[in-house]
Amino acid sequence: MTAEPTPTAAPVAARLSFLDRLLAVWILLAMGLGLGLGRLVPGLGDALAKVSVTGVSLPIALGLLVMMYPVLAKVRYDRLDSVTRDRRLLVPSLAVNWLLGPAVMFALAWIFLPDLPEYRTGLIIVGLARCIAMVVLWNDLAGGDREAAAVLVALNSAFQVLAFSALGWFYLRVLPGWLGLEQTTLDISVWEIARSVLLFLGIPLVAGFATRRIGEKAKGRAWYETELIPRIGPFALYGLLFTIVVLFALQGDAITSRPLDVARIALPLLVYFALVWAGSMALGKAAGLDHPRATTLAFTAAGNNFELAIAVAIATFGATSGQALAGVVGPLIEVPVLIGLVHVALAARRYFPGSEPVRAPAAAAEEKGSAHV
Template identity: 75%
Template sequence: MTATDTRPAGGVPTGLSTLDRFLPLWIGAAMAAGLLAGRWIPGLDAALDAVAIDGISLPIAVGLLVMMYPPLAKVRYDRLDTVTRDRRLLIPSLVLNWLVGPALMFALSWLLLPDLPEYRTGLIIVGLARCIAMVIIWNDLACGDREAAAVLVALNSVFQVIMFGVLGWFYLSVLPGWLGLDTTNLAVSGWQIAKSVLIFLGIPLVAGYLSRRLGERRNGRAWYETQFLPKIGPMALYGLLFTIVVLFALQGHQITSRPLDVARIALPLLAYFALMWAGSYGVGKAVGLSYERTTTLAFTSAGNNFELAIAVTIATFGATSGQALAGVVGPLIEVPVLVALVYVSLALRRRFAPSRVESS
């Protein structure tokens, strides 16, 4: 999953490191360690949250950047044109991300949380923030198309800067008003969204691009892909596990002291991730995409930009608000669910005919 794609179609990877083979176990352990640390170590959550970038803890930011760099360093940037010409991929991605996803989260939030307006608002904001970070690693673990993931994430970033505020206004104020429901105002600047994109996508994307260009120029592609990439590959999972520990530690006390609230928030999230992933996977298969690009479409459509959602809810409603808690619970549910879907995706691989080489 990190060094080489040696997985048999539809099966569990073979010839992998211990870290890769037991990934669900390590993620479960990281979640448990974070929860226990946040619950039992006095002042840990305050210390972790003391240094923040626009509402995002600096340790989380560091973990995400470390996590995203190796997959983006693996992208063959000279192949991106094969993705930008694929309308069967680009058009469904835009529709699923910017029409279906927000509408589905709006419907699920009102259907399952009609009596909890703060949590409902927080989840609607999560639905508006399309994924530009963790999806890179889910796609890589599931043997998706790295070049396609890079293009779709970049596309989501552009639309995020343009559409997030507009969609927030529509789904929190306009549409509820039309339906006779309670309305909410969302004040968020385009610069705040742009900063999130620049930090969490721009930095690792530039680093990955420069690594490949400079590495290949100096030592050739064979050296870069057989010597350099295997060395940096494990960094992605180390960064993921570190991020999970910090996330759970920051909210360990709230999660363990308010389990019923967390369960109520988790229900629409579970439905959302399952429906978006399965629906997107079905669309990819129906339009004739390869396994790699179907997988990329599914994960880029199902994931959400929790960094932006948390930052917006904290800045607008406060760090202790119900909206902020809903934003934080988002990745806590997303991580185990999308890890499970990585294995579902690999199991479905045998249903696809062998594809042309579109990714490595």
């Protein structure tokens, strides 16, 4: 019997469901709808922002919870020990997330925005807020290792609580002082950061773990994988699209009224995502990781926790500040760029010999009776 050849990008794309194949289109439409609503409906942004949780609009918080729950319900928690023993994954992830990532964003912010201190500070804050939310969905769509993503997101959460304030002090006050640059003060408590982590990771993680534990115990793993997961899986994408609509409705006026400022903020963000994602993917391959874990390393390194960044900017500098606008532009650039990188990651399988075929989550959800990847 001959080994089945490693699939190319074309057959992988052909197996994508209609929803997955056009996901970039749905995201762009959701962004456009949100921006349009924010501009055309007077007072909508204020109404959406009135009720907030840890500084984040309640509708956005609900959308993120709906988005993350199905992905975390798919995690095989009995396999996590194999991830925690993989130093080839854990060490590079921590190094890129907490040493390289913030340093790259600091450098790009000063290179591209030396004359715009508010936007520059906002970008540095975005670089300090390592991703714990949307990355689980990008990783899932790109065929990444779901269990590895759960472990790395949990590690990022712990480091975020412990290191965010200290890194903010270092990159906004200490390092600029050493370099003779303008200094900024960031006043944010550890408890405020912990609340954000507990909300956006803790709740869906506990819910996902409980769903798998109870579901498998009641009806078995085969039923859980082939019956329940396909039913709840699509809600991750629905939650993503809803979150995008609300997010851009909140800031539609600010974004559309200052297009040149948005463009200047967007440029270093584009460079950041390209550099960190591609560098992390290459690092994973050089470290001998397989495609799923290299993909997980790349997405967990390149993504940022825009919920926390926006909340910190608003709490410290005000909702109408340049720092807050920079935080909002973050997902405006990150969302379409990372969905594009999902397709790049799928195509990159050819450079990882021995990778098994991967099916996109939504495609597998449409095929009852088959295991959900």
